[in-house]
Amino acid sequence: MNIYADNAATTAMSQTAVKAMLPYLTEYYGNPSSLYAFGQRSKEAIEEARATVAKCIGAEPREILFTSGGSEADNQAIRSAAAHGARKGKRHIVSDAIEHHAVLHTLKKLEKEGFEVTYLPVHSDGIVRVEELAAALREDTCLVTVMYANNEIGTIQPIRDIGALCRERGILFHTDAVQAVGHIPVNVAEDHADMLSASAHKFHGPKGVGFLYVRRGIPTVPLIEGGAQERGRRAGTENVAGIVAMAAALEESVGHMAENAEKTAMLRDRLIRGLTEIPHSALNGDPRKRLPGNVNFCFEGIEGESLLLLLDDKGICASSGSACTSGSLDPSHVLLAIGRVHDVAHGSLRLTLGDNTTEEEIDYIIQSVKEVVTYLRGFSPVWRDLIAGKGSFIL
Numbered sequence: 569m570n571i572y573a574d575n576a577a578t579t580a581m582s583q584t585a586v587k588a589m590l591p592y593l594t595e596y597y598g599n600p601s602s603l604y605a606f607g608q609r610s611k612e613a614i615e616e617a618r619a620t621v622a623k624c625i626g627a628e629p630r631e632i633l634f635t636s637g638g639s640e641a642d643n644q645a646i647r648s649a650a651a652h653g654a655r656k657g658k659r660h661i662v663s664d665a666i667e668h669h670a671v672l673h674t675l676k677k678l679e680k681e682g683f684e685v686t687y688l689p690v691h692s693d694g695i696v697r698v699e700e701l702a703a704a705l706r707e708d709t710c711l712v713t714v715m716y717a718n719n720e721i722g723t724i725q726p727i728r729d730i731g732a733l734c735r736e737r738g739i740l741f742h743t744d745a746v747q748a749v750g751h752i753p754v755n756v757a758e759d760h761a762d763m764l765s766a767s768a769h770k771f772h773g774p775k776g777v778g779f780l781y782v783r784r785g786i787p788t789v790p791l792i793e794g795g796a797q798e799r800g801r802r803a804g805t806e807n808v809a810g811i812v813a814m815a816a817a818l819e820e821s822v823g824h825m826a827e828n829a830e831k832t833a834m835l836r837d838r839l840i841r842g843l844t845e846i847p848h849s850a851l852n853g854d855p856r857k858r859l860p861g862n863v864n865f866c867f868e869g870i871e872g873e874s875l876l877l878l879l880d881d882k883g884i885c886a887s888s889g890s891a892c893t894s895g896s897l898d899p900s901h902v903l904l905a906i907g908r909v910h911d912v913a914h915g916s917l918r919l920t921l922g923d924n925t926t927e928e929e930i931d932y933i934i935q936s937v938k939e940v941v942t943y944l945r946g947f948s949p950v951w952r953d954l955i956a957g958k959g960s961f962i963l
C-alpha cells in the first residue's frame with residue numbers, strides 16, 4: 569500500500585487547479601504589466617483570481633495581496649504591523665508559543681531590533697486562553713498574532729474572540745491561517761481579522777504561491793522592492809499560473825468543505841480510537857477543537873525518527889514534528905509548549921489525512937503503527953527500564 573498521510577506538510581494539486589493553470593503556462597504567457605491585449609489577458613486572469621479568493625474568505629478583492637506563499641505572507645504582515653507600530657512609539661507584540669517558524673523567527677528578529685514580544689503559553693490542550701491574552705495587552709501593543717490552527721497538533725484557536733477583543737482595543741490582529749483556509753470556515757469579517765495569511769499548496773493548489781489578506785486602510789511595507797505590481801505592495805512579475813490555480817483550488821475546497829470535513833473528521837476519530845489502544849500513548853492537543861484531518865500522538869519509549877522510517881517501509885508517509893524540525897534532534901517546540909517532556913516529545917507521530925483518505929487506509933495505518941511501536945519498544949533501553957520498574961511511565 570502507498571498511503572499519503574502528511575497533508576499538513578503539503579497536498580496533491582487538484583485536477584481542477586492543474587487544468588486552470590495550464591493555459592497560463594502555455595498559451596497565455598503575456599506579462600500582466602504589458603499594455604497590449606495579450607498581456608492584459610494575464611492581468612484579467614489575476615484580477616478574476618483575486619475576486620474568487622476574496623469571496624472565499626469574505627474579503628474585498630483589493631484586500632488580497634498575492635505572495636510566494638504562507639511564509640512570505642506571515643513575514644510581511646508582522647513586519648508591516650511592527651513598522652506601523654514603531655511610527656507611533658508602540659513596540660510590543662503579543663503572540664504564542666506554538667506559532668509556525670515563519671512567525672516565530674520574524675518575531676525573534678524584531679526582538680533584536682528593539683521590539684518586545686510576549687509569547688503566551690498554551691494549556692495542555694494546545695489552546696490559547698483569551699483572558700490571558702487580554703491580560704497581556706498593553707498601551708504600547710501594536711500587534712497580536714495568533715495562528716488559526718496549528719500545523720503540528722491541529723488545535724484551533726478561539727480566533728473570533730481574539731479578533732473581537734483586538735478590534736475593541738484598537739490593536740492590529742494578524743492570524744496565520746495557512747492550515748485553516750480551505751479546510752474549516754474562515755471569514756475575515758466575522759473573525760475581525762486585520763491580516764490573514766494563507767498558502768495554496770496546503771489546499772490542493774501549487775507550491776510557491778499564497779496570499780495575505782490586508783483589511784482596507786491598513787498600511788503594508790513591501791519585503792521586495794522593484795516594480796509597482798500588487799499596487800506597490802509587492803514587486804515582481806506575478807506568478808500568473810500559480811495565482812489562477814490557487815483561486816481554482818480554493819474555490820473547489822470551499823465548495824466541498826462541509827462534506828469533506830465531516831468525512832475526514834470521522835476517519836480522524838477512527839484513527840485516534842485505534843492508536844489510543846496502544847499502551848502508554850497519548851493524543852496531543854484537544855480531541856475536539858482540532859482540524860478535521862489532524863492526528864498527533866506521543867508513544868512512550870520510542871524514537872519518532874525510527875518510527876517514521878519503519879512506517880515508510882510499510883508505504884506510509886507521515887511526519888514527526890514539523891517538516892522544518894524533522895532532521896534536527898530538537899524536539900518540537902509545540903509539543904514542549906503543551907507540556908510534553910523531551911523524552912516523550914521525541915516519540916511523536918503526526919498523521920494528517922486528506923480528502924481522499926479511505927477507511928481501509930486508516931485501518932492499515934492503525935495496524936502498522938501498532939506493529940512498529942511494539943517492534944521498536946522490543947529493543948528500546950528506555951522501554952526496558954520502564955517495564956523493569958526503573959523510572960515511571962509518564963503516559
Ligand SMILES: *Cc1c(COP(=O)(O)O)cnc(C)c1O
Binds near residue numbers: 576747769
Ligand atoms: C506551511 C505553513 C506555513 C508556510 O507556508 P509556505 O507556503 O510553505 O511558505 C506557514 N504557517 C503554517 C501554519 C503552515 O502550516
